[in-house]
Structure formats: structure tokens, C-alpha cells
Amino acid sequence: MSVAVRSMAEYAASGETPEVLFWVGCAGSFDQRAQRITRAFAQILNKVGVKFAILGKEEACTGDPARRSGNEFLFQMMAYNNIHTLNGYGVKKIVTACPHCFNILKNEYPALGGNYEVIHHTTFLQQLINEGRVRLKDGGAFKGKKITYHDSCYLGRGNNIYDAPREVLEAMDVELVEMKRCRTNGMCCGAGGAQMFKEEEKGTTRVNFERAEQALETGANIIAANCPFCTTMLTDGVKNKEQEDNVKVMDIAEMVAQSLAE
Amino acid sequence: MHLIQQILFLICAGVAIYIFSKSVVRIRRNINLGRDEDISDNKPQRWRNMVLLALGQKKMFKKPIPAFLHLAVYAGFIIINIEILEIFLDGILGKHRLFAPMLGMLYPFLIGFFEVLAVLVLVACLVFLIRRNVLHVRRLWMGELNGWPKTDANLILITEVILMTLFLTMNSCDLVLQSRNVEHYTVTNAFWITSHFTPIFSGLSSGTLVAIERSCWWLHILGVFAFLNYLPYSKHLHILLAFPNAYYGRLIPQGEMKNMPEIQNEVLYMMEPDKAPAADAAQEHKRFGAKDVQDLSWKNLLDAYSCTECGRCTASCPANMTGKLLSPRKIMMDTRDRMEAVGKNIDKNGTWQDDSKSLVHDYISVEELRACTSCQACVEACPVSINPLDIIMQLRRYLIMEESNAPQEWNLMSSNIENNMAPWKFSPDDRDAWVNA
Numbered sequence: 056m057s058v059a060v061r062s063m064a065e066y067a068a069s070g071e072t073p074e075v076l077f078w079v080g081c082a083g084s085f086d087q088r089a090q091r092i093t094r095a096f097a098q099i100l101n102k103v104g105v106k107f108a109i110l111g112k113e114e115a116c117t118g119d120p121a122r123r124s125g126n127e128f129l130f131q132m133m134a135y136n137n138i139h140t141l142n143g144y145g146v147k148k149i150v151t152a153c154p155h156c157f158n159i160l161k162n163e164y165p166a167l168g169g170n171y172e173v174i175h176h177t178t179f180l181q182q183l184i185n186e187g188r189v190r191l192k193d194g195g196a197f198k199g200k201k202i203t204y205h206d207s208c209y210l211g212r213g214n215n216i217y218d219a220p221r222e223v224l225e226a227m228d229v230e231l232v233e234m235k236r237c238r239t240n241g242m243c244c245g246a247g248g249a250q251m252f253k254e255e256e257k258g259t260t261r262v263n264f265e266r267a268e269q270a271l272e273t274g275a276n277i278i279a280a281n282c283p284f285c286t287t288m289l290t291d292g293v294k295n296k297e298q299e300d301n302v303k304v305m306d307i308a309e310m311v312a313q314s315l316a317e
Numbered sequence: 318m319h320l321i322q323q324i325l326f327l328i329c330a331g332v333a334i335y336i337f338s339k340s341v342v343r344i345r346r347n348i349n350l351g352r353d354e355d356i357s358d359n360k361p362q363r364w365r366n367m368v369l370l371a372l373g374q375k376k377m378f379k380k381p382i383p384a385f386l387h388l389a390v391y392a393g394f395i396i397i398n399i400e401i402l403e404i405f406l407d408g409i410l411g412k413h414r415l416f417a418p419m420l421g422m423l424y425p426f427l428i429g430f431f432e433v434l435a436v437l438v439l440v441a442c443l444v445f446l447i448r449r450n451v452l453h454v455r456r457l458w459m460g461e462l463n464g465w466p467k468t469d470a471n472l473i474l475i476t477e478v479i480l481m482t483l484f485l486t487m488n489s490c491d492l493v494l495q496s497r498n499v500e501h502y503t504v505t506n507a508f509w510i511t512s513h514f515t516p517i518f519s520g521l522s523s524g525t526l527v528a529i530e531r532s533c534w535w536l537h538i539l540g541v542f543a544f545l546n547y548l549p550y551s552k553h554l555h556i557l558l559a560f561p562n563a564y565y566g567r568l569i570p571q572g573e574m575k576n577m578p579e580i581q582n583e584v585l586y587m588m589e590p591d592k593a594p595a596a597d598a599a600q601e602h603k604r605f606g607a608k609d610v611q612d613l614s615w616k617n618l619l620d621a622y623s624c625t626e627c628g629r630c631t632a633s634c635p636a637n638m639t640g641k642l643l644s645p646r647k648i649m650m651d652t653r654d655r656m657e658a659v660g661k662n663i664d665k666n667g668t669w670q671d672d673s674k675s676l677v678h679d680y681i682s683v684e685e686l687r688a689c690t691s692c693q694a695c696v697e698a699c700p701v702s703i704n705p706l707d708i709i710m711q712l713r714r715y716l717i718m719e720e721s722n723a724p725q726e727w728n729l730m731s732s733n734i735e736n737n738m739a740p741w742k743f744s745p746d747d748r749d750a751w752v753n754a
Binding site: 057060086097111131133213241242252254256259264266 | 379569570571572573574576577580581583584585588605606633635636638639640641642643684687688689690691692693694696697710713714715716717718723724726727729730731734735738739740741743745746747748749750751752753754
């Protein structure tokens with residue numbers, strides 16, 4: 056199933072300006088699991104009539120894993136080129152479904168000449184719900200379901216966004232159960248700081264196994280996430296406990312996409 | 318007799334203050350071993366943070382039990398210092414309970430209040446000793462605290478127990494002596510706590526009581542002087558440095574990493590060579606990232622001196638929770654140890670002489686640094702705005718950019734980002750393939 060999506064170049068060619076640029080990110084573009092999140096979010100935007108564009112082939116890694124592994128040169132090169140592209144199109148507002156992209160675009164690009172209004176997709180969804188643009192089914196698929204929410208580090212502690220994703224979940228009438236470690240005290244999934252791309256150091260267990268166990272302890276049927284890396288890590292953690300048939304890890308955008316009113 | 322005591326007191330006070338001021342100069346010099354960093358913005362917010370975090374102990378209350386015990390010791394420490402002022406002036410002027418006639422009815426009320434605090438401090442310190450040595454609370458009983466750090470912690474607590482006991486014994490004897498109208502012992506109303514202890518001492522002769530009272534008075538104030546000079550060598554230095562550290566704590570979002578303008582410029586000159594300055598104007602190479610304490614910012618070093626090794630950072634670190642070597646507290650302890658070693662080297666040789674050691678490798682291992690997920694839980698957990706993550710990231714930058722020291726997987730990741738614009742080996746042409754997938 057294809058999604059109707061226009062690129063920034065297409066908008067520019069037709070002389071139109073989109074409402075917002077959807078920064079897809081590397082995971083959202085290439086990782087099969089994360090692609091489903093990307094499509095879900097694009098479908099929501101299409102359904103409610105948000106005029107959005109993507110950079111398409113012109114998008115490149117923000118440089119987050121490079122910078123956090125210590126490779127500042129590579130980060131600066133990626134940032135230089137991305138800012139060139141974004142400023143070339145006169146981009147003003149960016150929405151992204153990845154908290155790592157969100158953090159770096161919002162907080163670290165301005166020092167390099169990239170100044171945009173950057174918004175995470177969970178905050179964007181919350182705003183669309185509040186404005187009445189996204190309308191959710193009464194008695195949707197998640198009504199009354201026991202759901203726990205995993206705060207990603209770069210949305211939560213990194214940028215103090217704890218409530219917007221929870222408000223979206225509440226709008227779907229879910230029964231939200233918190234983990235012992237949540238909000239400012241939330242535990243990492245183990246992927247940040249470029250850990251996603253290497254083996255963990257020697258330890259007693261893996262970070263994602265530990266975090267998934269904490270999520271399973273709540274007895275929730277769905278673990279709601281806001282980050283493609285967390286989604287992957289927690290899914291692996293749930294599999295490790297052989298609970299994948301009972302417990303699903305879902306991005307909040309996927310849940311909203313399934314709950315849209317006709 | 319009084320004159321000799323006064324002279325002795327002045328000598329002790331003078332020596333204590335002199336040694337302490339030398340320590341202050343040394344600590345200041347050590348902190349300034351770090352690189353310059355301008356932290357002069359947004360003063361109102363900084364004052365607010367200092368009041369909330371240091372004075373108000375806002376973050377301590379995430380753990381209510383230790384928070385209340387700590388509050389008792391902290392309030393006791395600050396408020397009982399008013400009493401130290403009287404003791405100090407009595408010592409200089411050869412008086413006894415100088416404030417009693419001035420404050421009248423208020424005086425026994427004040428001293429009674431101090432006594433209540435002293436009892437609270439005493440109880441809290443005993444509970445702290447039990448938590449450390451009997452209950453073995455995990456964050457207070459980890460391997461990295463073996464040796465001096467554990468001894469340091471116990472010494473602090475025992476000293477406070479002794480000081481409070483001396484203070485209460487002194488007041489008890491004083492009350493008995495007052496009731497006997499012994500010369501020099503100004504009569505006040507009974508103090509709230511020690512008035513219940515007088516029966517213990519009432520069987521003793523006035524001469525013995527004066528001896529005990531004077532001994533306690535002297536031991537107490539000498540103990541205070543000694544403790545003051547112990548602080549610079551102890552984790553307990555946090556009682557002073559928590560305040561500036563909270564003031565200078567970062568105000569930008571925790572997720573934000575500091576920019577490196579020198580590398581930003583290198584990339585700019587590579588992309589737009591016309592903007593590059595003439596070759597001879599090129600600046601001396603400053604090491605990329607941090608290999609040693611001199612490469613860190615002075616704020617990182619102030620952080621290290623402000624750390625009281627409570628381990629809230631390590632208890633919340635996902636790497637540490639899952640058995641990895643990394644412990645943010647150890648990062649701070651190592652930074653302080655290295656900074657003090659560098660300081661001693663300078664004291665001994667006049668200037669810094671290379672000792673063929675560095676913070677990376679000799680104090681903090683590569684394995685520890687690699688395990689960090691940059692989740693900022695350590696930064697969030699610290700009650701006094703210490704940022705271990707900032708140090709970890711600077712050391713990582715040094716490893717990658719100066720030593721090309723990276724695991725093979727990270728080299729692959731970097732070459733993918735460089736060539737395929739993504740950390741995985743996908744064709745950049747497929748970046749929008751999800752549209753039709």
C-alpha cells in the first residue's frame with residue numbers, strides 16, 4: 056500500500072509551501088519496523104489534511120550517532136549539508152517521529168545556523184487532537200486496554216516532554232499504567248549514545264532486557280513508545296521473555312492511526 | 318587563667334583559618350586547571366536554581382527517607398552555626414554565653430531549639446551509619462567506595478556524632494553549674510533537651526563539672542576547627558561547593574551536547590575554502606575532546622569537587638544497573654583524584670611535569686566510557702547539578718578524534734553515515750522507498 060507523499064522538491068517546483076516538513080530520519084526510512092511507524096504517521100497527516108512534505112532522497116542522517124560516539128567531524132559535516140538543504144528550501148517548521156532527530160534539530164542545529172520550529176510527532180498529534188483536526192473513534196481499538204508508556208530519554212529528560220504523549224494515549228481512553236521508573240526517572244532502552252550500532256559491553260544483562268521486564272511487570276498488553284529505536288529495543292526485550300504473543304510494542308502514531316474516526 | 322585560654326583560643330582559631338585559606342587557594346587553583354568556559358548568562362535563573370537545589374534541596378526529596386534525615390543534618394549544621402558564633406566570640410573575649418544577657422528570654426528558647434536540632438543530627442547520623450555499615454544500602458556499599466571513600470564517609474558521620482554529644486554534654490553540665498550559682502555561669506532558663514539530662518551530672522562536684530564543661534567546650538570548638546580543615550580533603554566539601562555548583566549548573570536542555578566551534582570551522586573551511594583564514598593565522602592546535610583534566614572545563618572540575626559520592630547517579634545509570642563497568646559516580650571521583658594528583662605535581666615541581674598518566678586510560682577505562690547510552694539519568698539524578706555525562710562525552714570525543722579508538726562497529730557506522738547518509742548500509746536512493754513499501 057502506498058502513501059501519498061510529496062517531496063520538498065515537488066512543492067518547490069509547483070511554487071507551493073507545505074505546512075510542515077516531515078523529517079523521517081534513518082530508522083523511519085530504512086528500518087522495516089520503523090517504516091510502519093512512518094507510514095502510520097503519514098497516513099494520519101493525509102487523513103486530516105495536513106499539507107506536509109518530506110526531503111526524500113535529499114534527507115541525510117542528522118549526525119546524532121556520530122556526535123554521541125565522539126565523531127564530531129562527521130556530525131559537523133552531516134549538519135552542514137542538512138542545514139544547507141533545509142535553508143535552501145526555506146524550511147520553517149519540522150515534525151519528526153524520532154526523538155534523537157528532534158533533539159539534535161531543535162537544540163544543536165541552531166548553533167550551526169539551522170533555526171527551525173521543531174516538534175516531535177507525539178506533541179504534533181496532541182495538538183491536532185486538541186484542535187479537533189484529528190478525531191478519534193468512540194470506543195476505539197485501545198479503549199480500556201491496559202497500556203504502559205515508555206519515556207524515551209531524548210523526549211523526556213532531554214527535552215522535558217512527558218505529558219503530550221500521555222495526553223494522546225488518554226484521548227484514546229486507554230488504561231494507562233506507569234512503570235516504577237517513569238518520567239524523569241525513566242530507564243533508557245539501551246539504544247542511545249550510538250549503542251544501537253554496537254554490541255553492549257560485558258554485564259549481567261542487557262539494558263533492553265531489563266527495561267522490557269519493567270514494562271512487563273505492569274501487566275500491560277501494549278507498551279507505547281515514541282522512538283523507533285526504543286520500539287526495536289523493547290520488542291527484542293519482550294521476545295527475550297517470550298511474551299511477544301501477549302504484549303505488543305507500538306508507536307503512539309500507529310495507535311492513533313488505528314483509532315481515527317471515519 | 319582566662320587570659321591564657323583566650324590566647325590559646327586565638328592561636329587555634331588563627332591556625333585553623335590560615336590552613337583553611339591555603340586550602341581554598343589550592344582548590345581554586347585546581348579548578349582553574351580546566352579550560353575557560355563563560356557561564357555568566359541568565360543570572361536570575363541561576364540564583365533561583367541555587368535557592369531551589371542547594372538551599373532548598375529540591376532534588377533530594379525524590380527519596381523521602383534520606384531526604385528528611387539529610388535535612389535534619391543540614392538544618393542542624395546551618396542553624397547550629399549561630400551557636401558556633403557565640404562560642405567563637407566567647408573564646409576571643411573570654412566571656413561565657415555572651416548572648417544570654419542580650420537576648421534575655423529568647424536565649425534559652427534559641428539554645429533549646431539548637432539542642433533539638435543537635436539531637437536530630439545525632440539520630441540522623443546514627444541512622445546514616447547503620448544504612449552504610451549494617452544495612453549496606455547498595456549505592457553506599459559498592460566496590461568503588463572501598464578504602465578511603467568508605468572511611469571518609471564514616472569519619473564524617475562519627476565526627477558529627479561526637480560534636481553533637483560534646484555540645485549536649487556541655488549544656489547539661491552548664492545547667493547544673495547554673496543551678497549551683499557557680500561564678501561565671503550565667504543563669505538562664507532551662508534548655509529544652511539538656512534539662513532532662515541534668516540528673517546524670519548532679520552527683521558530681523562543681524569542680525569536676527567545670528572541668529567537664531570546659532573540656533567539652535574546647536573539644537567541641539577544636540573539633541569544629543579540625544573538621545573545617547578536613548573538608549578540603551573530603552567528599553564532605555559539598556556542604557560548601559553545592560551552592561556555586563547549583564548556581565553554575567547548566568540551563569540548556571539536558572539533551573543538548575555542547576558545540577565544538579573549532580571543528581565547525583574546519584568543516585566550514587573545507588566546504589567553503591574562501592572563508593578559511595590565511596595559513597599563518599591558523600591557531601595553535603587545541604586537543605579535540607579531553608584526554609586529561611586540563612582539557613575539561615573548570616565547571617567539570619568544580620563538579621568533581623562538589624560530589625559527595627551519594628551514588629544517586631550510579632543507581633539510576635542503565636549501564637550500571639545491568640552490570641556494566643560504567644559508574645557516573647566513579648567518573649566524578651576519578652576526575653577529582655586526577656585533578657588533585659595534577660595539583661600535587663604542580664606543588665612539587667613548580668609547574669606541571671608530565672607524569673605519563675592521563676584521566677583516560679589510567680583513571681577511566683575505555684570500556685567504562687563506551688557503555689554510556691547518553692540517557693542523562695545521572696544528570697537528572699544529581700541533587701547538586703553535577704554533569705558526569707558532559708565529561709564522558711568529552712573523553713569519547715578525544716578517543717575517536719585523537720586516538721581513532723573506536724569499536725569496529727562504530728567505524729562501520731561512521732563510514733555508512735559518510736557514504737550512505739545513514740548508519741546502516743542502505744542505498745541513499747531508497748530513503749523514500751517506504752512510501753511504496
